[in-house]
Amino acid sequence: MIRSRRPSPVLLCVVLAAIVLAAAAGIPPARAAERESRDFRLPPHVTFRLENGLTVSLMEQHQVPLITAIALFPAGAARDAGMPGLAYLTAEALLFGTRTRTKAQIEDRLEFLGARYYAWADLETAGVFFSFMSADRDAVLPLMRDVIRDPAFDPAEFAKRKKRLLLELVQQKERPSAVVDAYFNRFLFGPHGYGNPVYGTRASVKNITRLDAKAFYDRHYRPEDSVLAIVGDFETEDMRRRIEGLFSSWRPRGRPTVLEQPPLPRHDRSRVLLVNKDDATETQFAFGGFGIPRNHPDYIAVRVVNAVLGGRFTSMLNDALRVSEGLTYGASSTFNTYRDAGSFVISSFTSTENTFKAVDLALAVLERLHEQGVDEKTLESAKAYLVGQFPTSYETPGSLANLLAAMFFYGFDESDVNGFRQRVEGVDVQKAREIIARHFPRERLQFVLIGKAAALRGRAGRYGELTEKEIKADGF
Incomplete structure (x- = not known):
């Protein structure tokens, strides 16, 4: 027999307090209680x-x-x-x-x-x-x-x-x-x-x-x-x-090395890399530009807006390219964040004959994001998705160990974790517009198309300065 567990008085007080505060903020009580229950705090360490x-x-x-x-x-x-x-x-x-x-x-x-x-x-x-x-x-x-x-x-x-x-x-x-x-x-x-x-x-x-x-x-x-x-x-x-x-007795064997990197390139125009694969019947494409480093103060806000654009299945990109037009099995946008920089990438694949229709549609979706922004209903859905997914990302010892290691390497602390829900909730329609304008590149984009060059070469150059490579050639 399954017995219901009676909640503790302390827990009831916490949830009731959350509902009262949420009501004052105009958030429906049922949704406020649900979000409070899904909140995540980094365990003691x-x-x-x-x-x-x-x-x-x-x-x-x-x-x-x-x-x-x-x-x-x-x-x-x-x-x-x-x-x-x-x-x-x-x-x-x-x-x-x-x-x-x-x-x-x-x-x-x-x-x-x-x-x-x-x-x-x-x-x-x-x-x-x-x-x-x-x-x-x-x-x-x-x-x-x-x-x-x-x-x-x-x-x-x-x-x-x-x-x-x-x-x-x-x-x-x-x-x-x-x-x-x-x-x-x-x-x-x-x-x-x-x-x-x-x-x-x-x-x-x-x-x-x-x-x-x-x-x-x-x-x-x-x-x-x-x-x-x-x-x-x-x-x-x-x-x-x-x-x-x-x-404790581990001692380094060599001298410390200062990492000297060349500066990030400055792309003053859009460019296209066409990688030829003679036997291809599909085109794999990716385009985008520079993103943000992991410790950027807008990191969480960027994740919210990206969930709308292409960071989940029910996104603008996937809805346009897969659901509405049937051009692909999936389209996505990603922010790859590193210690000192990052990248923003929109990617998908489609049949050779639909390559430019798919790329054009993905570009149109990005442009629509800039021109129209995000409506409140869509934004609330994306925020609920991120808040709901966040605790499940840290359910295992391995995921928690990875988090602790990342905190050290990227220089963020537990406030980034414990305050995740509050920072997500803090992104409103106006903030989303600011984030789009600031961090989602729409000009001087860099394109990579991998497919049958003979079928793509004539139109690929309209996206930017064209360079070609053979996929069988060594390197990238």
């Missing part, structure tokens, strides 16, 4: 620094007997410095063995324990992820320490991974959806590090050696620039003692 500079964030979560640990380093592809793919191969190599364990020994031990683990690199960061039963912390945490502090960069394993990566770089060009972001980033950001392809190019990867990876590790995997975020079933003081014992 402790952040401290070891003597070597390593930042550690610990958060207890006792619902399940699991622990997730993430180590994050400022060692992404933006730091490849003329060797695309180096950051990615270096991160992969962390799991190729340590000074005391081979790759096979690491895999056998972790798989015996049922642990999940992987290493990654993206545009700005690299890291390792471990998730394991809390009872196995004595076995897993020392192994994680060795992976982070003492990677061996095993020559045979490194050579095997490099060989596979070279094949993967060829294979991914067969799927335009897998490479359109790399083409767009390079076209938009140019020689800046944000234009570097994460997985590299064939020419570059061929020349990367394990010594290059080791040198990259020594420069960029340093305790004073990194964070270790651990969430799960543990006692904070006990975990703090363990981490201090495991990581």
